[in-house]
Amino acid sequence: MSDAESEPDAGGILVPVGESVTLRNTVAYAVQVAEETDAAVIHFVVPVAWRDFGETSNAERSRSGSLLERVEVWANEDVDGADVSVETAIIGDDEYLFSPDDYAAVLAAYASSNGLDRVVVDPEYSPGGNVPLLRPLEVELVRRGFAVEEAPIGQPTRRQQLLGRGGTAGFGIIFVITFGFYQLLGGFTIVTGDAFDFWYELLTGTITAAVVAGALHRITISGTPHPARTAIRVGRLCLYIPYLVYEIVKSNVLITFIILHPKLPIEPRMTRVQSAVWGGPAITTLANSITLTPGTLTVRSDGHDLYVHALFPAAREGLFDGALERAVRFVFYGRASAAIATPEERGDCEILTETDEEGEV
Amino acid sequence: MNEIRLAAILLLLAGGVFFTFVSAVGVIRLPDVYARAHTASQTDTLGAGFVVLAVVLAYGFDADVIKAVLLLVFIFVTNPTAAHAAARAAYEEGIEPWTEGDERR
Known part of the structure; x- marks a missing residue:
């Protein structure tokens, strides 16, 4: 200097x-x-x-x-x-x-x-x-x-920008989704109502969807849309949701027991799990699922690292066992990818909170 | 048939109220901001979930049911986001998680 x-x-x-x-x-x-x-x-x-x-x-x-x-x-x-x-x-x-x-x-x-x-x-x-x-x-x-x-770089860069390229496909996708949602909120009077309802809903729906798609298609869709892949993911997501609901109910019952227990048997720890999921949507899904499940709370995500607060040992073990992580991998990458090792086996998890007690896991 | 439906609705509502109540107890009993964020999600998951199910049963199966389910979807998306925002803010303020033996905060 x-x-x-x-x-x-x-x-x-x-x-x-x-x-x-x-x-x-x-x-x-x-x-x-x-x-x-x-x-x-x-x-x-x-x-x-x-x-x-x-x-x-x-x-x-x-x-x-x-x-x-x-x-x-x-x-x-x-x-x-x-x-x-x-x-x-x-x-x-x-x-x-x-x-x-x-x-x-x-x-x-x-x-x-x-x-x-x-x-x-x-x-x-x-x-x-x-x-x-x-x-x-x-x-x-x-x-x-x-x-x-x-710095000029020889190879093409794939920079993430707020504005994607958009394009007709992106516009079409947003338009169809918005139009469908509009009709949904209207209670489908476009099909159940009379001729006036049909033309009214068609006109207002089209205008609304066009405005929304025009304004948002370059923001919402970043990268090239893959309708087939997205459809498969949505399908798998429909399988994932019942599983998530089951997990939520299970841990809700457990946490209810703990809260109403006179001694309040909690053992909160901050943990770090390096999740084996890739890309924004997958990590967001995983982090939100972890938070939705009472007993584990995503405090911070930093690249692949999720900092998770676990309220009691069972929640922590469930987290390190990676069941949710595996399910999210299944949603985004298919069954083959679900089978990789748990965070615990990979050594991708640790407890960050220091305690005075000896013999903590 | 109607009696069964009514009973089911009441049962679901009672479940929703119960989990919301437990969540409120948890907010009072649990020691720090992170622990409280855990139990706050109970209100939104099972609390709201049961109540929305009761609404679905009460309305019967028509277009309004889809709206009720959509409501649940939005709650499920926004609740963890809000809990995460609160916890993250606490973490970035440098608040250490409570452990056994600490004072209550």
Whole structure:
């Protein structure tokens, strides 16, 4: 850091980094830019999206640390004797970063205190997990007067954007669903009523569905719709719901017993389960099912990691046994994927709460 | 037939009220914010579930039943989301979960 402060006029480059498939290319590109613009220093920084939660934070911190070590090795490889120094840092850990604006503010503060005037971003960099933050972050940084550029990557990027491509298929799907829902709320007078009802419901339904589909088809449908696959999933979901209801009833009875028990035999623990489901909808389904089942409560989801509060040992064992997880995998990926090992067998679960007692599981 | 239906409706309503009551007791008895969030979901799952079933029986099987079921679907989607939001906010405030032997909060 002292390098940058001693020669601030030469300028420097700031590269926010995180786990991403294109990180290696981004490092190479940042070094290339540094050589072209005679920048004296490149700072690779990891803006952190957590607060100090003890162990969790330490795990994140060591992960970020090893990421930065890797980046530093790569960068020094690319610099190869040129007059560019490489610095790394973890920033923002005294603040809670949430919006693109927060990230931009932390990055800007770091940049100005180290005399950096240029920002290179990884096109696959996604500090917010599933939330698309990159584009607004770039806009914020430009507004703060930085030269921002994205590292060009040879392979096509699959960036998640708020607006999908939409298209006729997406419009059609939303239109049909909305029209169906409209008729449902109208009590199907379109078929049961007289001629006036038919034309009235048809006209108002069509207008409503067209407006909704026009406004939402690019937001709701991200990616290419797969009607067949979706239909299969909905079918499996219909099998899943009775199972979920059974689980809910079972644990409701158990928790009722516990609440009404004079001694209140609870043993709350915070646990972490690395779930073996992939993609937003599947993780959301799993996390919501866990919360719906009394006795387990999803407190936080961080990529595949679900932080689950379990109220009593039976709930915890059920969670580690992964029955719900298996059922959600069945819904989204079919029967074959349901058979993989439980979180306990995989070693993908742990109890985070520390207790004074010995011999806890 | 009507008597059986009436009895079933009353039984379902009683079940709904019972689980909602237990949930309220739980909110009072349980020690911290996370534990209370567990029992709050009882109201929405079995509490509302039984009452909606009673409504379905009371209306008989017509278009309104679909609306009642839809209501249940929306409750099932929004309840865990709200519980998660509350718990997550507590977690991010750094509130440690209560364990046996701690003071009640």
